[in-house]
Amino acid sequence: MAEPIKVVVTGAAGQIAYSLLYQIASGAVFGPNQPVYLHLLDIAPMMGVLEGVVMELADCALPLLAGVLPTAKPEEAFKDVVAAFLVGAMPRKEGMERKDLLAANVRIFKEQGQALDKVARKDVKVLVVGNPANTNALICSKYAPSIPKENFTAMTRLDQNRAQSQLAAKIGVPVQNVKNVIIWGNHSSTQFPDASNAVVTVGGAQKPVPAAINDDAYLKSTFVTTVQKRGAAVIAARKMSSALSAAKAASDHMRDWFLGSGDRWVSMGVVSDGSYGTPRDVVFSFPVTTANGKWKIVQGLTITDFARQMLDATGKELAEEKQEALDVCKD
Ligand code: NAI
Incomplete structure (x- = not known):
């Protein structure tokens, strides 16, 4: 069996992550012989919910899941990761204009780009799911200049x-x-x-x-x-x-x-x-x-x-x- 790889999922307490984590930890993404160490990032108020997700991952008894690190700190979450699923973003709230949503989310991806730049592996593959996904990916890349631009992608x-x-x-x-x-x-x-x-x-x-x-x-x-x-x-x-x-x-x-x-x-x-x-x-x-x-x-x-x-x-x-x-x- 190969050495475990570190993989981060942001927005880990949210609804997409709830399905995604199982798929990653069961071998559907990196193959049936590749163990994964999951880093789960969400914001501080969601740490209680995230704890429940961690319990459920343990209860799945998945042979490929080598470990789980739940955290609210981007620099902890992105440390040494080879793959990053950037799902976490602010949802559109009632009365919120598209422009306001873009502004809030672009700031998140600027900060996460800076953290990736500092602590992720330079060959990390980044997939941005959180909307506006294309522009978030662009901003994330701009603030992570030590990682090749080709390593930032958005989900379509x-x-x-x-x-x-x-x-x-x-x-x-x-x-x-x-x-x-x-x-x-x-x-x-x-x-x-x-x-x-x-x-x-x-x-x-x-x-x-x-x-x-x-x-x-x-x-x-x-x-x-x-x-x-x-x-x-x-x-x-x-x-x-x-x-x-x-x-x-x-x-x-x-x-x-x-x-x-x-x-x-x-x-x-x-x-x-x-x-x-x-x-x-x-x-x-x-x-x-x-x-x-x-x-x-x-x-x-x-x-x-x-x-x-x-x-x-x-x-x-x-x-x-x-x-x-x-x-x-x-x-
Ligand atoms: P959700 O609201 O259920 O979960 C989002 C999670 O992100 C929440 O737990 C929230 O606390 C967390 N979060 C917010 N700010 C964060 C930050 N700075 N760092 C880490 N985590 C943070 O939303 P859901 O349904 O899981 O969707 C997530 C995103 O994916 C949304 O932006 C949605 O629009 C987008 N999306 C993109 C699709 C695509 O095809 N590209 C398809 C479907 C959804």
């Missing part, structure tokens, strides 16, 4: 999984038969779920998804808006935001980053190099392939006029969010 995998599931249902095949659907841009309502390069296996043969569905209007409208608004639909039904599916997506994202994506493209918010005419130095979701712990943007795809408009709109939103966040960080 939930959107990808939602999109894949919608397409599979529409075509009438199991979800794993659909691959290479793309989420471009921001994890927000401007994201662009794009099925134009997706492929599906039907009756043992591969087919382009647009040919299998043969309904351009559906792919440009209902499909796009269903995925964009899926989070709101879950809140309306559950009265709470997506948590089980968000935790599964976070596991998928980190597993593929560590262990490789094979012959599938996956969508990850990564620092933009300007590919596909997107603004540089924002965290933009692209189709990537992963191998040996590194991601690479899939190149050479055709961008239609429709796609161009969608990419420009979400890129513009990210550039604006970046500016707002940088203004907040100056204070």
Whole structure:
């Protein structure tokens, strides 16, 4: 058995973490032979709740769980970690404007970037889930200059999984038969779920998804808006935001980053190099392939006029969010 690796989850007393911790500790992320030492960060008032989570982790009797460190101190939580799931963020409260939420959360990610910079391993892989995820990842990276920018990513995998599931249902095949659907841009309502390069296996043969569905209007409208608004639909039904599916997506994202994506493209918010005419130095979701712990943007795809408009709109939103966040960080 390998030596345990240290993995941190922030927002560890919250609802996403409640599902995510089990997935990490049971081997779904780092593999069935990799023990993990879990560092659990939350804010001081949540330490009592966190104690309950620690008890439940013990009660799961998981062979791969080498130890647990619950703490309210970022520098303790981030010490020597190889993987960081940054889930913790302030939820939107009644009457709160989007701008106020961005300001509150960007400050959290500035502080956590500084702590990662000081005490994490320099090869730490950081996944930001807490919203606004893309811009939080950018700010976190900016305040952790000793860690490569490529090591900071934002989660759009939930959107990808939602999109894949919608397409599979529409075509009438199991979800794993659909691959290479793309989420471009921001994890927000401007994201662009794009099925134009997706492929599906039907009756043992591969087919382009647009040919299998043969309904351009559906792919440009209902499909796009269903995925964009899926989070709101879950809140309306559950009265709470997506948590089980968000935790599964976070596991998928980190597993593929560590262990490789094979012959599938996956969508990850990564620092933009300007590919596909997107603004540089924002965290933009692209189709990537992963191998040996590194991601690479899939190149050479055709961008239609429709796609161009969608990419420009979400890129513009990210550039604006970046500016707002940088203004907040100056204070
Ligand atoms: P939650 O409110 O149940 O849990 C959040 C936890 O974070 C709480 O325990 C809170 O005390 C903690 N927290 C707040 N400030 C913190 C800090 N400075 N350090 C450490 N912990 C801190 O929320 P939930 O449902 O677990 O969601 C967490 C975040 O994930 C939210 O920002 C939500 O919008 C986002 N999200 C992102 C998705 C994505 O696809 N990127 C999907 C679903 C949710």
